[in-house]
Amino acid sequence: MLDAAVRVFSRRGFHAANMDEIAELSGVSKPMVYAYHGTKEELFLACLRRESERMMTGIIDAADGSLPPDEQLWRGLRSFFEFVGAHRDGWSVLYRQARSLEPFAGELAGMRRAIxxxxxxxxxxxxxxxxRQVRAEDLTSMALSLVGASESLADWLASHPQEDPGRTATRLMNAVWLGAARLLEGETWRPAS
Amino acid sequence: MLDAAVRVFSRRGFHAANMDEIAELSGVSKPMVYAYHGTKEELFLACLRRESERMMTGIIDAADGSLPPDEQLWRGLRSFFEFVGAHRDGWSVLYRQARSLEPFAGELAGMRRAIxxxxxxxxxxxxxxxxRQVRAEDLTSMALSLVGASESLADWLASHPQEDPGRTATRLMNAVWLGAARLLEGETWRPAS
DNA sequence: GCGTAAGGTTACGCGTGAGTAAGTTTCGAA
DNA sequence: TTCGAAACTTACTCACGCGTAACCTTACGC
Incomplete structure (x- = not known):
């Protein structure tokens, strides 16, 4: 039943989705949806919570703290891309819908900040x-870049079903980790002008 | 008048925004909004087109093709971040609202693919x-990462008004360009497992 | 067999907001 | 001074969709 809701929300968006369609796709009648999940907002929130928990636990379990840093990063990324590959609709709800809707944006933004x-x-x-010592703001911007790049590739992955999530993760590691390694060696890029 | 619309759309989102509020903020009555910009969808599209053109022309003008690659990239990025800094509401409409709304998502997605x-x-x-010869798919994923990272930092910049756009652009260059330079030297990262 | 409660459904009330019809003011030309 | 059209407003219609009241039906204890 939540599956039906996630599908409709991801395809239509929160507002355009109507409860009748969700009910029909679930194979029950509308008052049943209300009985089990309350209002439309509460239903959406339930979808949100389930999908975000699925995603987060996968990533956290994968990125075991005792591993070396690059391995940790890579496993976290791979787990993330695997989630997106396996739950495209869930990803769409988390990333496209929830981020722009006022009652929910805050919750998601907080989660993202935590990551x-x-x-x-x-x-x-x-x-x-x-x-090496690096300023906190530089660390934050590196992390923000990494998360943004991941989201971007995730979105690409979501529309390329034949693609392997692990391959996508490896590509991102190549694009990012090596840059970090350079910074680590003290090299920096400076504008000429 | 478009300014008012952009502001309301960015604060409330497309659906939650109502035409009465836009009219009031514009200092005219609702039928005037309809007279000048047609339906709500057409008004939104007008906002979209104006903001995206502002952004694109800035970036294209900045990244003059005769400059060296890193300088081109940096100027393009700086222009992008300057746009976001100066037009936070416009950025919000382009990035948060339009991407998730079915009638408009396609247009934006096409623009993004072009970039x-x-x-x-x-x-x-x-x-x-x-x-050096690099596979087309690797180039695409590097470009996708760069765009995603830019969007992520842009969003951060939009909520940190005191921050300097040029500084943000420099940070991103440091995080990304050096990684590209490594790839350029033939170095690649490979998963251990 | 018969009351009753759990687990449904059908059919509606009602607020909200897009879009408009009809009326009003402003202002320039004759 | 009057006519008329352009520019604008007030006050409405109407569809849509959330949430619910009222109505069914199946199953189980007594």
Whole structure:
């Protein structure tokens, strides 16, 4: 029943989705949907919570803290892309719908900030381990870039069903990790003008 | 009048925005809005077109093709972040609202694909100039990552008014360009497992 | 067999907001 | 001074879709 809701919300968007369609796709009548999940907002929130928990637990379990930093990062990314590949509709609800709808945007934004902070912290640990100190704001912007790049590739992956999530994760590692490694060596790029 | 519409759309979202509020903020009555811009969808589209054109012309003008690749990239990025800094509401409409609304998503997605292809092509030129051949799909994923990272930082910038757009652009260059440089030297990251 | 409660459905009330018809003011030309 | 059209407003219609009241039906204890 939540599956039906997630599908309709992802295809139509929160507002354009109507409860009758969700009910029909669930194979029950509308008052049943209300009986089980309350109002439309509550139903949407239930979808949101389920999908975000599925995603987060996968990532957290994958990125075991005892592994080396690059391995941690890679496993986290792979888990993320696997979630997107397996739950395209869920991803669409989390990323496209919830982020722009006022009652829900805050919750999602908070979750995203938490992820960014976790990644920034891991980067910090990795860099300190190599004896380098990096400003907090630079760490944050690196983490933000990484998350944004992941989201972008995730969206691409969601519309390319034949693609392998692991391959996508590897591509991103290549594009990002090596840049981080350079920074780690003290190299920086500066504008000429 | 479009300014008022952009503001309301960005704050409330397309559906929650109502024409009465837009009319009131414009300082005219509702039928006037309809007289000048047709239906709500047409009004939104007008906002979309204006904001996207502002953004695109800025970026295209900045990234003059005769400059060296890194300088081109940096100027394009700086122009993009300057747009976001100066037109937060416009950015919000383009990025948060339009992408998730069915009648408009296609147009925006097409524009974004075009940007990704342009960047991928520029990267290709830069790499070939250094004598390296890279698979088309790798170029695309690098460009997608770059665009996603830019969007992510743009969103962060939009909620940090005191921040300097140029600084944000420089940070992104540091995080991304150096990674590309490594790839350029033939180095790649591979999963251990 | 018969009351009753759990688990449904059908059919409606009602607010909201897009879009408009009809009326009003402003202002320039004759 | 009057006519008329352009520019604008007030006050409405009407569809849509959330949420619910009222009505069925199946199954189980007594």
């Amino acid at each position: 960014v902070q976790v990644i920034a912290h891991r980067l910090d640990v990795a860099l300190q381990h190599e004896g | 990704v292809q342009v960047i991928a092509h520029r990267l290709d030129v830069a790499l070939q100039h250094e004598g």
